[in-house]
Amino acid sequence: DDKARELLRDFDPYLFIKHLPDPSLVLSPCRKFLLPRRTRRCPPVALVLDLDETLVHSTTDHCGNADFSFSLHANFQRQTVYVRRRPHLQMFMERVAQLFEIIVFTASQSTYAEKLLNILDPKRKVFRHRIFRDSCVLVDGNYLKDLSVLGRDLSKTVIVDNSPQAFGFQVDNGIPIESWFDDEADCALASLLPFLESLASAEDVRPIIASAYKLRQKIQAASDPPWLRHCVHENEKQAVSKITL
Numbered sequence: 001d002d003k004a005r006e007l008l009r010d011f012d013p014y015l016f017i018k019h020l021p022d023p024s025l026v027l028s029p030c031r032k033f034l035l036p037r038r039t040r041r042c043p044p045v046a047l048v049l050d051l052d053e054t055l056v057h058s059t060t061d062h063c064g065n066a067d068f069s070f071s072l073h074a075n076f077q078r079q080t081v082y083v084r085r086r087p088h089l090q091m092f093m094e095r096v097a098q099l100f101e102i103i104v105f106t107a108s109q110s111t112y113a114e115k116l117l118n119i120l121d122p123k124r125k126v127f128r129h130r131i132f133r134d135s136c137v138l139v140d141g142n143y144l145k146d147l148s149v150l151g152r153d154l155s156k157t158v159i160v161d162n163s164p165q166a167f168g169f170q171v172d173n174g175i176p177i178e179s180w181f182d183d184e185a186d187c188a189l190a191s192l193l194p195f196l197e198s199l200a201s202a203e204d205v206r207p208i209i210a211s212a213y214k215l216r217q218k219i220q221a222a223s224d225p226p227w228l229r230h231c232v233h234e235n236e237k238q239a240v241s242k243i244t245l
Contacts, residue, residue, distance in 0.1 A: 012222055013163060013164040013165040013168075013176075014164065014215070014218045014219045014221075014222040015222035015223070015224065016140070016142065016165045016168065017164065017165055017168040017171065017219050017222075018219050018220075018222050020139065020168050020169070021139070023146070023169050026137060026139055027137060027146055027148075027169075031146075031149050032149075033149060033150065033151030034129075034131055034135055034149050034150055034151065035103070035129050035150050035151050035152070037151070038101065038152065042101045043099060043100050043101050043200070044156055044201075045099070045100050045101070045156045045157070045158065045199060045200055045201075045202065045205065046100060046101045046102075046103055046150065046152045046156060046157045046158070047096055047099075047100035047101065047102055047103070047158050047159075047160070047196065048103045048104075048105045048145070048147065048150070048157065048158065048159040048160070049096075049102065049103070049104050049105070049127075049159075049160055050104075050105065050106060050107075050159075050160065050161040050162060050163070050166065051104055051106040051108060051113060051116070051117075052106065052107075052108055053162045053163075053179040053180055053181065054086070054160060054161060054162045054177055054179075054180070055085070055086055055089055055120075055189075056083050056084060056085055056086060056089070056116065056120070057083070057084050057086070057180055057181050057182065058081050058082065058083045058084075058112075058116065059081070059082050060079050060080065060081060060082070061082070062080075062082065063082035063084070065084070066082035066083055066084055067083055067084050067085045068083050068119055069081060069082045069083065070083075070115050070116070070119065072111065072112055072115060073111075074111070074112070081112065081115075081116070083116060083119075084182065085120075086180045086186060086188070086189055087183075087184060087185070087186045087187065087189070087190075088187060088189045088190040089120075089189060091189075091190065092189040092190065092192075092193065093120075093121070093126045094126075095193055095197075096126075096193075096196060097125065097126040099196070099197065099200040100158075100196075100200060101128060101129075101152075102126055102127050102128055102129075103127070103128065103129040103130075103131065103150065104117060104127045104129070104130045104131065105131045105135075105145050105159070106130075106131070106132055106133070107132075107133050107136050107143035107145070107163075107166065108132065108133060109132060109133055110130075110132040110133070110134070113130065113132055114130065114132075117130055131145075131150075135149065136166075137169075139168075142163075142165050142166075143166065144165065144166055144167075144168055144169060145159065145161070145166045145167060146169050146170075147159060147167065147169070147170045147173055148169075148170070154170060154173060154206070155203070155204040155205065155206060156202070156204075156205060157170075157173050157205070158173060158174075158175060158196070158199055158205050158209065159173055159174050159175065160174075160175045160177055160192070160196075161174065161175075161176065161177065162176070162177050162178065162179040162180070163179075164176040164215065171210075171215050171216060171219065172206035172207070172209055172210045172215075172216075173205065173206060173209065174209070174213075174215065175192070175195075175209060175213060176213065176215070177189075177192065195212065
C-alpha cells in the first residue's frame with residue numbers, strides 16, 4: 001500500500017497526457033466495438049467506472065478489517081485477496097444503476113476482477129458490462145482506456161477513474177477521483193453523485209465535464225521536471241552541433 005501511494009505521489013498524470021502520442025499512432029483502425037448495441041430500454045448515457053482505488057481497495061496482505069476476501073490462483077500459487085469497499089459504495093451503485101448504463105473498465109486482469117465483481121454485484125444488476133486489461137492500450141507502461149472502442153456515443157459517455165492518464169485519449173469525458181486506500185471518512189463517491197445526476201440527461205456531457213474539472217488547463221500547465229528539461233536541452237544542443245559539423 002505504501003509503495004502504491006508513493007508511486008502515485010511521484011507521477012504526474014497530466015504531464016503524461018501532455019506527451020501522449022497521437023491516438024492514430026497507437027490505436028488500431030480495425031479495432032472492433034467491445035459492447036453489444038445499446039438497447040432502447042438502456043439509459044442514454046454510459047457511465048464507465050474504474051475498479052481499484054476508485055470503488056474498492058484490494059491487497060494480498062492480511063487485512064483484519066476487510067469487507068470480504070476470496071481465493072485467487074496467480075503466478076502458480078494460491079493467494080487470498082482482501083477487499084475493502086470505498087465508503088458509500090453500495091448507495092452509489094444503487095443510484096447510478098438507475099441513471100446510467102454502467103460499464104466497469106479496469107486495467108486489472110479478468111481472473112481477479114471477475115471474482116471481485118461477482119461478489120459486489122452477483123446478479124449483474126449494476127455492472128452490465130465488464131472490460132479488463134486485455135482491452136486497454138499500453139503506452140509507456142500505462143494502461144489507457146480508449147472509450148471509442150465501446151461503441152457508445154462519446155457525447156453521452158462518462159468515465160470516473162482515479163488515474164486520469166487512463167482516459168488520456170478522451171480527456172473531456174473523464175472525471176478524476178481521489179485514489180482510495182483505507183480512509184473511512186472518505187465521501188468522494190457520495191459527493192460525486194449530484195454532478196453525475198446532472199449528466200444523466202445531458203445532450204453532450206463533454207463541455208459540462210470540461211467546465212467543471214478544467215483538465216485541459218491542467219494538462220497545459222503541466223511542466224517537465226528540471227532534470228528532464230536539462231536532458232532535452234542537451235540532446236538538442238548535440239543534434240545542432242552534429243548538423244553544423
